[in-house]
Amino acid sequence: MEARDQLIGGGALVRSALEKLAHAKHTLDNATYTTATGNAFDSATGQLAVLVGWLAYDSDLHPVARRCYADALALASEADDQDLIVHTCLYAANQSIALARLGEGRPHHALKLIDRARTLVRGRPPGRIHALIAGREAQAQGVLGDRKEFERAIATAWRELEHAIDYEPLEECPQWLRFVARSEIRGHEARGYADTGEIRKGLDLLDASAQKERGTRNAANDRAWAAATYARSGDVCAAVAVGTPVLAELENVASYRTLRVLEPVRRTEHPAAEEFRERFDALVGAIRRETA
Structure with missing residues (x-):
């Protein structure tokens, strides 16, 4: 499912993934x-719950994603699986940060989840987990608008990532952490600078992140953020120019998460954005039908 998600998006997978999770939970019961064996099954089902939560989040099904993350935490507790708790906290924090950006959540909740993850991995050798925790904190501090704390956290994320690259071979890294690369941290940095008012710096970093991103889907998300940032800065023509190719990609990849990033471009009242608005609205309808 992870591999297919990168190709076709969470919206195309979430219904079947929820059925798989329900089957696994029924078998456990x-x-x-x-x-x-029960503990191993608890952990495996919890990992599945985190993945299904991600697919639900990508599909803008936020209450469903929260239930999946709650299931994962309960299963992690039953199995006494600290790694699963950390995994779940960081994915749930990501959702809280995204909702806070939309005015639908609180970054303080994300910081609590991040602190819990940090406490559980304290003392572990260098690895991508430390970089991801610092990156998540940087995201939350950026949404809060705290420039000093954002810059401290993103500097820590870069330092931890460089240590991880030196000391943790990728093949020895847990599968769910292998996406933590320079492009991932650069994307957090770019959005954080935009959140704290350094629009030009954020745009330059988003452009670099999209060009160096290994996955097409993640690169599209970075370009969507760049388009939204142009729209917020008042450069409508640039916003439409950058955002329109993302719409074309989203016609083949059902990711409502990325589409919502483009909402500032959609809200632009300008003749140059008229066709963009029409295509955006058509995509919203198509994705909603697919996830209904």
């Missing part, structure tokens, strides 16, 4: 197994 009704099967007979040893304690060791």
Whole structure:
């Protein structure tokens, strides 16, 4: 499902993924197994719940995503799986930060989840987990508008990533952390600078991130952020020029998360954005039908 998500987006997968999660939970409740097997099954189902939560988040199904993350935390507690708790906290924090940017959540909640993850991994050797925790904190501080704390956190994220690259071979890294690369931290940095008022610096970094991003889907998300940032700065023509190719990609990849990033371009009252608005609205309808 992770591989297919990169190709076709969460909206095309979320319904079948929820069915798989329901089947796994039903099996846990009704099967007979040893304690060791039960704990392993709890952990595996919890990892599945985090992935399904991500797909729901990508599909703008936020209450569903929260339920999946709650399931994952409960299963992690049953299995005494600290890595699963960390994994879930960081994905749930990402959702809280995204909602806070839309005025629908609080970054303080994300910071609590990030602190819990940090406490659980304190003392571990250099690795991508430390970079991701610092990157998530930088995201939250950026949304709060705290320039000093954002810059401190993003500097820590870069330092931890460089240590991880030196000391943690990618093949030894947990699968769910392998996306933590320079392009990922650069994207957090770009959005954080835009959030704290340094629009030009944020745009330059977003452009660099989109060009160096390994995954087409993540590069599209970076370009969507660049388009939205241009729209907020008042440069409508640049916003439409950057955002229109993203709409074309979203016609093949069902990601309402990325589409919502483009809402500032959609709200622009300018003749240059008329065709963009029409295509945007058509995509909203198509994705909603697919996830209904």
